[in-house]
Amino acid sequence: MTTNTSKSASAPTGESLIFNDFLEYLNQNKEAGVPVAAVRALVAVMKRSNASTMLGLTIELRAAADELKLKAAESQDKVSTSISLTAGCELFLRYVTRTGLDFADDFSDCKRLLIERGEKFAEISMRSRKRIAEVGRSFIRDGATVLTHAKSRVVMELLIRASETKNFSVIVTEGRPECAGYYTARELAKRGIPVSIVLDSAVAPVMNQVDVVIVGAEGVLESGGIVNKVGTYQIALVAKAHDKPFYVAAESYKFARLFPLSQSDLPPSPNNFQPCLLEKLESSDDAFPPNADTSKNPSSDLTPPSLINLLFTDLGPLTPSAVSDELIKLYQ
Numbered sequence: 253m254t255t256n257t258s259k260s261a262s263a264p265t266g267e268s269l270i271f272n273d274f275l276e277y278l279n280q281n282k283e284a285g286v287p288v289a290a291v292r293a294l295v296a297v298m299k300r301s302n303a304s305t306m307l308g309l310t311i312e313l314r315a316a317a318d319e320l321k322l323k324a325a326e327s328q329d330k331v332s333t334s335i336s337l338t339a340g341c342e343l344f345l346r347y348v349t350r351t352g353l354d355f356a357d358d359f360s361d362c363k364r365l366l367i368e369r370g371e372k373f374a375e376i377s378m379r380s381r382k383r384i385a386e387v388g389r390s391f392i393r394d395g396a397t398v399l400t401h402a403k404s405r406v407v408m409e410l411l412i413r414a415s416e417t418k419n420f421s422v423i424v425t426e427g428r429p430e431c432a433g434y435y436t437a438r439e440l441a442k443r444g445i446p447v448s449i450v451l452d453s454a455v456a457p458v459m460n461q462v463d464v465v466i467v468g469a470e471g472v473l474e475s476g477g478i479v480n481k482v483g484t485y486q487i488a489l490v491a492k493a494h495d496k497p498f499y500v501a502a503e504s505y506k507f508a509r510l511f512p513l514s515q516s517d518l519p520p521s522p523n524n525f526q527p528c529l530l531e532k533l534e535s536s537d538d539a540f541p542p543n544a545d546t547s548k549n550p551s552s553d554l555t556p557p558s559l560i561n562l563l564f565t566d567l568g569p570l571t572p573s574a575v576s577d578e579l580i581k582l583y584q
Contacts, residue, residue: 504578
């Protein structure tokens with residue numbers, strides 16, 4: 253996403269051990285992604301499990317994953333998106349099933365191996381950003397202007413890595429309503445990268461100054477499209493109209509077996525609409541209309557594969573059409 257707020261996540265009403273583990277890992281590891289935290293929480297479930305068979309453990313993990321997704325959806329701060337969380341859970345559950353088949357005669361060895369490999373998953377996942385940065389930095393030429401949207405840790409890693417050998421500037425969108433783009437701008441400016449911040453609605457007027465667009469993703473879909481911070485779709489449309497390359501940087505653990513055909517097919521996302529400063533004025537002429545409908549403000553949108561030139565992943569650069577092949581390999 254992605255976009256996360258800087259404050260610590262808070263749990264919903266009702267105690268949930270797996271969700272508490274999930275939150276604790278996210279709060280203690282600010283650079284960790286939602287799928288990584290989900291796997292850490294599922295590993296903790298395995299450690300506590302009293303299951304005596306692989307089938308029993310699998311059923312317990314599946315129930316825990318369902319509980320985690322439900323509690324995350326109910327959480328006060330909407331700490332995760334359903335797609336990235338689902339992708340992490342499903343990939344790990346598939347891995348558990350596959351490993352279980354290899355150790356069908358020795359459950360204790362199988363469980364030990366699963367816990368060991370699950371604990372290594374976070375380390376491997378963190379390194380994936382560095383691999384993506386290596387893949388993507390060659391697509392930024394010296395003197396270029398890059399446009400990015402809101403906040404994405406993997407995109408930030410890519411830009412910082414590219415700045416070690418090249419001089420370029422970055423245009424960052426505000427990323428309302430959280431205005432996460434300001435965080436991105438501050439971090440890039442600390443590294444000496446020239447940064448400009450523009451309104452989300454100002455992308456079209458500035459696109460003629462842009463050489464390349466690079467965004468992150470909350471989830472990569474089976475079609476090769478992405479779900480990301482709301483506003484990504486319109487940026488892709490504007491980039492296409494101006495014949496500017498539109499790239500996506502995303503870890504392979506965000507690949508999800510979902511095939512939505514339109515915006516309405518996406519899983520529900522939190523409506524985090526917040527009136528802007530002008531709308532909060534007390535003047536009777538400028539006050540926010542009390543009966544105005546704010547329900548049509550999702551936090552994420554769908555960008556179809558036809559608008560994406562290339563995806564930078566830890567598996568290498570992929571065309572959108574190659575994503576389905578990689579998903580088959582991940583889940584087979």
